[in-house]
Amino acid sequence: MFSKKLKNSFFAIIFISSFCYADWKSDANARIENIRKRNLEITIVDSLGQPVGGIDVEINQLKQHFAFGTCISYSNLVNYANYRNFILENFNWAVCENETKWASNENTRDSENYSQGDYIYNWCNTNEIPMRGHTLFWEQLTYIQQWVKDLPYAAYPASSELLTEVDERIDSAVNHFKNKFLHWDVDNEMLPSGSDYRFYDRLGDGGRVHMYQRARTVDPNCKLFLNEYTGNSFGSYDGWTYASRANGLISQGAPIDALGIQGHINSGFNPQTYYNSVLQPLAAVGLPIWITEFDVPQADENLRADELEKFYRICFSHASVEGIIMWGFYGPSAWRWEGLVDSDWSVNAAGLRYQALMDEWTTEATDTTGINGDANFRGFHGIYEITLSAAGQPDETYVIELAPGTTTLQLEIETNLYAPEPEYVKPAPNPMTFVSPPAAVSQSSITMTATTATDESMPCQYLFECTNDPTKSSTWEFGTTYLATGLSPSTLYTFRVKARDNALYPNETDFSVPASARTMSPGANVGLLGSWITGLNHAKETGENRILVFVAHGLSWGAGDITSVSYGGKMMTKVLEVDTGSSFGYQTAVFILKEADIASAIATNFSPTWTSTWGSYSYSSAFFTNVNQASPIGATAGNSIPSGTSISTVPLLNDQGDMVIIAVTGGAAGSYTLNNGFTEGIDQQFGGYWYATGVAGHKLSIGTAITPNATFSSSSSQGIIGVVIRAALITYDDCTDVQNGGLALISDLSGDCYVNFKDLHIISDYWLNEDCALINNCNGADFEPIDGTVDFQDFGEFAQQWMNCNDPQGVGCTSNW
Secondary structure, eight states: OSSOOOOOEEEEEEEEEEEEEEOOOHHHOOOOHHHHHEEHHHHHHTTTTTBOOOEEEEEEEEEEESEEEEEEOOOHHHHHHHHHHHHHHHHHHEEEESSHHHHHOOOOBBBBOOOOHHHHHHHHHTTTTOOEOOOOOOOOGGGGGGGHTOOOOOOOOOHHHHHHHHHHHHHHHHHTTTTTTEEEEEOOOOOOTTTOOOOOOHHHHHHHHHHHHHHHHHHHTTEEEEEEOOTTHHHHHHHHOHHHHHHHHHHHOOEEEEEEEEBBSSSSSHHHHHHIIIIIIHTTTTSSSEEEBBOOOOOSSHHHHHHHHHHHHHHHHHHEEEEEEEEEOBBOSSSSOSSSSSSTBOOHHHHHHHHHHHHTOEEEEEOOOOOOOOEEEEEEEEEEEEEEOOSSSOOOOEEEEOOOSOOOEEEOOOOOOOOOOOOOOBBBBOOOOOOEEEEEEEEEEEEEEEEEOSSSOOEEEEEEETTGGGGGGOOBBSSSSEEEESSOTEEEEEEEEEEEESSSSOOOOOOOOOEEEEEOOOOOOOOOEEEESSBOOOOOOSSSSBOOOOEEEEESSSSSEEEEETTTTEEEEEEEEEEOSSSSEEEEEEEEEEEHHHHHHHHOBBBEEEEEEEEEEEEEEEESSSBOOSSSSEEEEEESSSSSSSOOOOOOOOOOOHHHHHHEESSSSEEEEEOOOOOEEEEEEHHHHHHHHEEEEEEEEEEOOOOOOEEEOOOOOOOEEOOOOOOOOOOSHHHHHHHHHOOOOOOOOOOSBOHHHHHHHHHHHHHHOSGOOOOOOOHHOOSSSSSSOOOOHHHHHHHHHHOBBTTTTTTTOOOOO
């Protein structure tokens, strides 16, 4: 027997928050999607300009717009076919490793030799690989010819032998590779200090500005680069010094076109710090950025793969970065790392990871033109081969460029292909049917499932129409199951479904017979028992519908995960966790403990377990009553930001009487204001050398979506979590209670909670009666729709519920509340 009283339970919820870095990878991928891709709309027309539908369009990216390159060694290029093939298969840009440095071209004064650089250029040009030049001048004395170091010098603009040789070097090298090299690193490594550096201080900054001006005069079309490792390599994260130096030279008249950062990183690379402290400051200069010499020494090839992916992903995600050049890939000859390829030419884990990234950032897709001749894609910037095909006709291919841009690129292609003959067969079954008719799952939602359609033009789509509230209808969708949300409690909704195929001119089935369901009735509101308290002990509160929790805000060094929480010896169940742990960061998780474990808990203390070796924590807890024991948790959401004052989750759907909980951690000392009507429970600061702040609160729902939102007193890293606690549902003792509660089945005309022959007899008594409005809608037999007549529409709905029952005391009956 069902009890009308709400089942006894007790609810307490634990939020665990610890302070850490934002989810850099998700953020990077979102930026990549935004800045590296573009929408493409291809319209296929015939010779008269009329659209041609039914044409299969396939796009395959041949080359990325973004530069993924490598330095090339002359000896390897000449001697190893595997070396050459790997370049052709994996890179789209190149630079000479040593062959165009001044010491290589003019080791002896006035004796120049560009033969090795020419060989590399000619091979790259033959294979359509653009090149950059490295380097006109190198500031490190170790790599400067002795005869150059011995030259007399004077500060520019005074004439000197050193200045004369500098001019000759520019005139010779830049002119030799004019209209061949698209870039030149003009001055390499001017930032490091020490006795072995800054050789060209002998000419002063005026001499450096002169280098760029003269190179620009010799080849006006070549982009001129600064190239530095200081602040971006060997574990250093300082882009501000480099940016200041670049701005200073530019202000003196140096025509600098782009900034090269070498990217010789070490293991333990931190991508978010690199983005914030290297890429962002350099981007503020307003010039393109190229990574010119990437490598990462790491003997473990799997760890090397991880470091490579982090570096490539974070750099690819920055809008100012236009290319990444790898400083060698063949391990045995690479300068300072083990590379992508081992001595036996096998591709190691780092190489496989690099290739996986290239696959991830390469677009291949297909679509079929509709009646307007349109096919739509979204792809990475680059060169594409477009293939058009239609059954029984030869394919057509075209090459197009999807250049960077914020608008949709619209292309029109004239074809000799013609559309296939349309087919007119409707999907089966026809009319469409429900395999699972509408059924309430909450006060505000009803679920239903259509029969899977079959057709020669798959896949099929489905449209679920709500006949008495069109705003609750679906759009055409591929899934067979539809969840209607945002409904009113205790309200009858009627749905029908149809399907359509994927033909050029889609064929639709007829609608199914309508079927109805009533949303559930509200139960008692979830309520706070007692109040939020701090600490690691909370005595059991007395109340109905019990369940338990604990809120932990943590500040930790290293990954501060909280792996488990127990109450009185009973382990709690984790519901949600937001974890982006790094050096410092936050974690937010939710644990719950149900009634049975609360009742058997032998004590009232919480025992949390953290993974961090050092940390500072604060705790709070709260109890709630009237919670749905079978399904206590509804919608959940979390969010984190690296800095800011305001933070929120996405809106959380809920039902009337539910409780929405909010918990937030901020990475500084301060205080919180809870917005959108939330009541604050606990707001506390904690820490020692470093400080953080945690807050928790709640809000009772009236059945509309609620957005957890909080404002911090200072700008800081923050993490937030929101959870909907579902209210317990009202249950019923007998059929009379069901009928009085307004939950009668629409086809249960006799009012006994069964749809059977008694109800069929009532329908037959009034069959085809057309004056039902005068006799109480023919005693309820005119119900779908109520139109004054008992007809097949009413009988169709009746048939959908035939032999259904919702008697609380009946065997095999299903409740609809």
